[in-house]
Amino acid sequence: MTKLHDLIAARIQTSGPITLADYMADALMHPKFGYYASRDPLGAAGDFTTAPEISQMFGELIGLSLAQAWIDQGQPSAFALVELGPGRGTLMADILRASAKVSGFVDAARVHLVETSPALRKKQADLISGPHTNVTWHDDVSTLPDLPLFLVANEFFDALPIRQFHRATAAEGSGWRELQIGLQDDKLVAGLSAAAPISFLEHRLDDTKSGDIVEHCTALAAITENIATRIATHGGAALIVDYGDWRSLGDTLQALQNHATTDPFANPGEADITAHVDFEAIAMAAASANGGAAYTRLTTQGVFLERLGIVPRAQTLALHLSGDALDAHISAHRRLTHPSEMGSLFKVLGLYPTNAPPQAGLEP
């Protein structure tokens, strides 16, 4: 068992069962033993792979969509180019390379990265910082500069801690039973609290029945409201890419280690733990932010990338490839866009000012 397992067990022994959100916060972000604190989890040798690690085309097209939004909003002469949870920095490097062809964009960009992991900050610095790119890191969105904000977040929101609620049956009481992590024979185990009404789930009483599960990401609203207020006040645009859907329903908690699923409670700190993203909650938080930002329709990753021209881009890149490299390129394109791969599971939501057009690739 991991050191973190013992720390969490000791905490439960002293003060009782903890929420799933508290458990995830420790398992992922504990400063010493958390999953993201000390390692690079990405790539073939890690636990999971993400779209920017699969093909450069992903970041190139995201970069061009952001650059088009910048043009549509009058090319502000200084703006913050922001990424939440940049991983190895591959996506931002691809954005900067592709958008360098858009006159004035990179010169006006100040790169700001929101990243808590020291190990990944170092990777990002190696890949992105240089004599021509000044990078500033932030622990969270609250310290971002007061500038127009052109932002991307790929597989960031799925890593934020969630609480999970099970709709109670009539015999169990009214309201919801919350998933809690407790101790059994020194092992961490999940159980359910007694039923209680939950004020922020009142609206879910209409569309759920006994036994249904809904998940609630605790930090999502505050992060989204912060970003949306900046976009409403200073201009800009956000592209949020993740797996999930419009409105949370069902148990989507998942732990991955070495590219295989594992028990989320067995080895805290050793496995990546994620949940599907509730895009409706992001849209509602954006709309209710101070000043209110507009949101696009939720679009699948496959459709988004095709609308931005991934097919001609893939053909151009293919001209220079042959043999195994060509095969890998073709299968990477398929992985990003095909409905049976990432094309449908992953979705894209855009946030933008109410007086500007929606982002390229996300038009109605």
Ligand code: SAH
């Ligand atoms: N966007 C990258 C990496 C996704 S992994 C890619 O597509 O490849 C999730 C990233 O979010 C990691 O960089 C992780 O360290 C970071 N992260 C997770 N939770 C965070 C939090 N609460 N605050 C800031 N960064 C976080």
